[in-house]
Amino acid sequence: MNGREPTRAEFCVVACAEAWRGDGAILAGPMALIPRLGARLAQLTFAPELLLSDGEATLEHGGTVEGWLPYRAVFQVVASGRRHAMMGASQLDRYGNQNISCIGDWSRPAAQLLGVRGAPGNTINHVVSYWVPRHSPRTFVERVDMVCGVGYDRAAALGTPANRFHEIRTVVTDLAVLDFATPDHGMRLRSVHPGVTAAEVVRATGFALAVPDDVPQTRLPTAEELALIRGRLDPDGLREKEIR
Template sequence: MTMQDDRARKELLITIIAGLLDGIRHVAVGASSPIPAAGAMLLRARNEQQGKPPISISILGSSRHNFFTNGGVELFDCAAQGRVDAFFLGGGQIDGAGNINLVGTGDYPRMDVRWPGSFGSAYLYHLIPRVILFREEHSPRVLVPKVDFVSAAAVTPEVKRRGGPHALLTNLALFDFDRERGGFRLRSVHPGYTADDVRDRTGFDYAAPEIVPPTPMPDRATVELIRGRIVDELAECYPEFARTMAAAA
């Protein structure tokens, strides 16, 4: 992939994320998530331009971009109070029921592959209304029929919850999550791929419209906004990522 193609891929993902976040007031972003952060920054910039209400972005682990003064627990308390509208989770494995696995593959505890651990997922998935599952790799080893370990469960009818998955975004496609049915529905396929590519590379079953639309490309104004203001804003927290984006110009 050339640097320009890679930049176009990132710009598309950033634009989709801004769209998925539309309407929120406060989004929290993980410390090593430049693309979700950029999507949130794009929405913030657009809202400003269009005179829409401002949005707050908390970048975890950053001292400049967080509003918290009560230590590491405050984000979790804030989510429990209903003050965080959107968040991003990844997953070494994501299954068709929306469950995610951040622990590893094989039998617990001596797993074949061990990942870092569940972080705050088991809790935040229940409490944040719009959790966007973001995983760039779109392959059958990531998108599996059933995760080996449920770090966080998507649907739990036995308890009341406001939180859960909203969408799944990969390098190939965008899916919506249907909480009633407890499964994904393909919304669109990114330029350069077909609905068959998505079917071939997805390990779980999902609903799809008869004709799957292509994901719309960012318009010129959006691309200019990303290459200007958003890259500048990103440089504070994600200097390496911002440099790569700027170098592709």
């Protein structure tokens, strides 16, 4: 590792890694580069029991194949609550409802996006976190145009046992880490990345964000983590292209 100071992308990798802390032997489902780097970093440091798929049919640890997980078996893992996915979001509201399908009225949208895909099943069947590389009022909205991932208000309306595995754990963005640790499960500012203020995050959020009196700074990477990120996990520095 050289002496360069940690970058914003590296803060985000570590923040994503922290999302899986304490999960135990479950399947991680990172769905973008920085979340995948975070999951691999967690596995190589504080969460060696975390399971990671190569996206095909095997489980890997540090580049070594350690198990077999064919596609047909993934649905059993999902349905039993034994996965923690980190998905993307085109829109998120204060209760964690997510939209990745369309912008505007669903019957005649202004923009067609990915589609609902696996978001409903993921969010109701196991823990989900989100990665948002550009924190802005266009993404953090008062009301999503279409609900794909289920937020806390809708999960509460479902009641038990349908919502027994529902948990929106963390939202990591290029500015901050957010969670839902409030009485009504409204989104809360957990930490700001170095160089970012709470006021900047509030301005970049399109709804009233819960802000504690004392907002800590996102944890810095350790020397070991930086060495792993830069020398082993992403030596080509592709992580820097994911952050504006």
